[in-house]
Amino acid sequence: MAETEAKTPRERYRAQVREEIKKHAWEQITTAGASALSLNAVAKQIGMSGPALYRYFANRDELITELIRDAFRSLADTFQARAAAGTDLTDLALTLRRWALADPQRYFLVFGTPVPGYHAPEDVTRTLAEVMTVLLDTCTAAPTPSPLPPSPLDAHLADHRAWAGDHPAPPTELHRALATWTRLHGLLSLELAGHFTGMGLDPAELYAAEVQALAHG
Amino acid sequence: MAETEAKTPRERYRAQVREEIKKHAWEQITTAGASALSLNAVAKQIGMSGPALYRYFANRDELITELIRDAFRSLADTFQARAAAGTDLTDLALTLRRWALADPQRYFLVFGTPVPGYHAPEDVTRTLAEVMTVLLDTCTAAPTPSPLPPSPLDAHLADHRAWAGDHPAPPTELHRALATWTRLHGLLSLELAGHFTGMGLDPAELYAAEVQALAHG
DNA sequence: CTCGTTCGTTAGAAGTTATAACTCTCGCGA
DNA sequence: TCGCGAGAGTTATAACTTCTAACGAACGAG
Numbered sequence: 001m002a003e004t005e006a007k008t009p010r011e012r013y014r015a016q017v018r019e020e021i022k023k024h025a026w027e028q029i030t031t032a033g034a035s036a037l038s039l040n041a042v043a044k045q046i047g048m049s050g051p052a053l054y055r056y057f058a059n060r061d062e063l064i065t066e067l068i069r070d071a072f073r074s075l076a077d078t079f080q081a082r083a084a085a086g087t088d089l090t091d092l093a094l095t096l097r098r099w100a101l102a103d104p105q106r107y108f109l110v111f112g113t114p115v116p117g118y119h120a121p122e123d124v125t126r127t128l129a130e131v132m133t134v135l136l137d138t139c140t141a142a143p144t145p146s147p148l149p150p151s152p153l154d155a156h157l158a159d160h161r162a163w164a165g166d167h168p169a170p171p172t173e174l175h176r177a178l179a180t181w182t183r184l185h186g187l188l189s190l191e192l193a194g195h196f197t198g199m200g201l202d203p204a205e206l207y208a209a210e211v212q213a214l215a216h217g
Numbered sequence: 218m219a220e221t222e223a224k225t226p227r228e229r230y231r232a233q234v235r236e237e238i239k240k241h242a243w244e245q246i247t248t249a250g251a252s253a254l255s256l257n258a259v260a261k262q263i264g265m266s267g268p269a270l271y272r273y274f275a276n277r278d279e280l281i282t283e284l285i286r287d288a289f290r291s292l293a294d295t296f297q298a299r300a301a302a303g304t305d306l307t308d309l310a311l312t313l314r315r316w317a318l319a320d321p322q323r324y325f326l327v328f329g330t331p332v333p334g335y336h337a338p339e340d341v342t343r344t345l346a347e348v349m350t351v352l353l354d355t356c357t358a359a360p361t362p363s364p365l366p367p368s369p370l371d372a373h374l375a376d377h378r379a380w381a382g383d384h385p386a387p388p389t390e391l392h393r394a395l396a397t398w399t400r401l402h403g404l405l406s407l408e409l410a411g412h413f414t415g416m417g418l419d420p421a422e423l424y425a426a427e428v429q430a431l432a433h434g
Numbered sequence: 435c436t437c438g439t440t441c442g443t444t445a446g447a448a449g450t451t452a453t454a455a456c457t458c459t460c461g462c463g464a
Numbered sequence: 465t466c467g468c469g470a471g472a473g474t475t476a477t478a479a480c481t482t483c484t485a486a487c488g489a490a491c492g493a494g
Contacts, residue, residue: 009461010471017472033332035252040450051452052473060451105333113329114410115250116322125415132416149434153426156419163416178423186403193331198342199349199380202373206395209370217366227440227491257481268483269442277482 018056020046022070025063030105034064064109065121071106072127075099079134088142089215092135093184097207104192111185132164136177140169145216148175180214235273237263239287242280247322251281281326282338288323289344292316296351305359306432309352310401314424321409328402349381353394357386362433365392397431 024042039060043053057063082095100107154171161167161174169177187210190196191203241259256277260270274280299312317324371388378384378391386394404427407413408420 014471031333033330035332038450039452048472049474051454051475054452055472105330108330111407111410111412113250113322113325115252116248119411120415128412128416151426151429153422156422160417160419163418175426178418179427182403182407182423182427183400184403185407186399186401189406190328190399190402193328194336195328195345198337199345200377201380201395202377205370205373206399209368209392210396210399212368225492231440255481256483266443268444268485271483272441 014056017046021053021056021063022067025067026106029067029109030103033105034067034109037064039063061118068109068120069124069127071110072124072131074106075110076127076130076134079131083134083137087138089138089180090211092138093180093207093211093214096184097188100188100192107188107192111189129163129165132177132181133167135181136164136167136169136173139173139177139180142215144173144176147172148179151175176214183210183214231273234263238270238273238280239284242284243320243323246284246326247320250322251284251326254281256280278335285326285337286341286344288327289341289348291323292327293344293347293351296348300351300354304355306355306397307428309355310397310424310428310431313401314405317405317409324405324409328406346380346382349394349398350384352398353381353384353386353390356390356394356397359432361390361393364389365396368392393431400427400431 021042024045025037028037028041037060039053040050043050053063057066078095078099079092082092087095150172153175157174157178158171161169164174164177167174184207187203187207191207196203196206238259241262242254245254245258254277256270257267260267270280274283295312295316296309299309304312367389370392374391374395375388378386381391381394384391401424404420404424408424413420413423
């Protein structure tokens, strides 16, 4: 996971304990959801008693924020690794689904129900921009069989490209990247919530059809 | 909201108290999210002390389940009212967004992050089928300017139509209805989570473009 | 009017987050 | 190498939470 960035022995140990806390916190979240995360239970699991965790995280929210940060980072790293290996839109879409299915609660920590008061720190917004940049690069690199029809949205997109690091792609490709993200997210979020299986549908087939439409539509 | 279905005075009173509990529970959920719902706080608000609520709901989960049921019911009623008044796909899409924006946490209670263990009771699945039926009726009633291209998905959809009450629509329209749902949900869920404003984009414009593509694309 | 069902209450158990105060130990500087 | 201070982990405690148990009061059917 995170490199310990060795300095003093104290800091090395501190970073190690932080990682162990996060590890057990993840286990709890994946099995019972983020709202069921109990600091006490985590402490007990790693053999420390309760309040010791507060040496490492100011409070429960800060721990969860750190996990959210790691989740965004993980997605961005996965995408960037794929981009470095040479990818196309189809592969990127399947990569996204694999990443989501590997840990549904991690996906929902990133894209799921928001807590009304909560605002994500500025750096995770930047990490999301990295993800969008990979997506947009892939869109512009690959041939676009049938370009999206021009729409009033294009003008808006041409003026607002901060979300992809001011990527110099034409509005049509901005639109395509955005549509890819929102449409795949729609499918994934419903699949992970179990709505499709509850309806007797095969999520993989739905996803494949949407990927086909987006990449070669 | 729910008609008291007057029988004995006791039952009438009981239903009334149940409604009041749910009312205050909703207030808490809309302002702080479902995970922050506190039975004690609700009890205090309506002037009862703590454990009294357990005469009305077996536990916290049962109260939340009831709220989920009401949320599904509200969406189905909204859609059916719209259908009765004569609607088209565009109007239905805008109705959905209005319903979502009216209470984002209600939307997420229906379509948001699932709790790992939790399985929705069978009747809410049926209510969701009502929603899909309205959507599918609207798809088949209105002219489809450019029918979706045939895809391998069609065969699967032809065999699995329980999710829309065994609606006898052709697979292409099943596909269109499903795509409408998943694509609008993708946009709405990201909008309500604040991702678009966080990226400097206008959610209404994105939504309008997607509706345009779905209805007249 | 009586009596049983139901309602609301208090008391309490077991859990949670979080703070305060204390002890011990590690490792850095002299 | 020695000493001392910073930091880690501990217990105790406060203020919460959900939920059960036991008790008393009120309501309504007979």
